[in-house]
Amino acid sequence: MSKALKQSKAVLIIAFMYGDFEVYEYALKDSIENFGSIKIISEEYLFSHSIYYKEEMGENLRKRFLVFENMIERDYLVEAKKITDKIEKKYLDEKGNRKINIDPAILTLENFILATNKNFTHRIYLRDGVFADLTLIYKKKKGYTELDWTYADYSSEETKSFLNSVRDLFYNRLIESSPFGSNWK
Template identity: 35%
Template sequence: MGAVRSLNPVKLFVGVLVSDRKLLPPIEARLTEAYGPVDHRSPVVPFDFTDYYEADMGDIIDRMFLSFERLIEADQLPEIKRQTNQLEQEMAALLPIVKRPVNLDPGYIEHAKVILASTKNFYHRIYLGGGIFGEVTMHFKNNTYHFFPWTYPDYQSRDYQEFFLRIRQIYRSQLRTMCILNRPTGEE
């Protein structure tokens, strides 16, 4: 019989899509109020990988990622997704420029994988509870991230990879400081 173990804490990040770059500072302020200080942010880059969001967000969309200093328990992700959905709704009510001025995609990094939260079910997602699904979107092996057929094209870009590799380094350093880096991780 397998032994039940607790999971190491994980590193929260939020992918932020905006229809106007002026929204980034107030969104970051709200997210830091909820999840603590940001320890790394990606450059802001044009989101031009798909036209999926154009009907709701307009045709000029920018992307930024934030990672948070405070580690979380993995089972907090569904609640965080519900909270970020609420923030999206609040921003839409305040800024009716477009139907959806902001899209927030929380997820977390652990040693061997990147997990995204979603409200949408699909064959490669598992139900986490409270209307939220989880997706392993990338896995880490041989010092780099590897993709699945369902990994979003933007997550495969060099800019995004640099962000995720950097926050993985920060995460591992945090675990070393907490003296828990050597627990079993599932990393190959």
């Protein structure tokens, strides 16, 4: 029989996609109020990987990642998704469309998992309408690697490189909270 072990903590990362920089700034303040101080804010880049959001949010969307200082328990991902959904709703336009898309995720020694409210074959139901989407897995000597279903922007070398640098930055803190020791380099 296997023994249930307390799992290592995770790094909370939130992806912001927006067309209006002012809305981003407001949502950023809301996020800090809810999740604490930010360790890193990535460079902004043009989101050109999909037209999925065009009808709802318009064109020339920008994206960036926020990495929070405080590490979290992995199951807090559900609460993070519920909070980010509330922040999104706060900034809906007059037609009920989002002005900002906010996706929380956890980065661990072994993977990167997005939270979503949409089910699909590879997603695991957590609770309260929230699913875990295994987006990237970590491979020794390769870093984070995409899967068949990984969104194009998360498959990009820029995003994987950024996430690998975050993992490197938090590595010692992640190892300290791991029941498996330092076998993840």
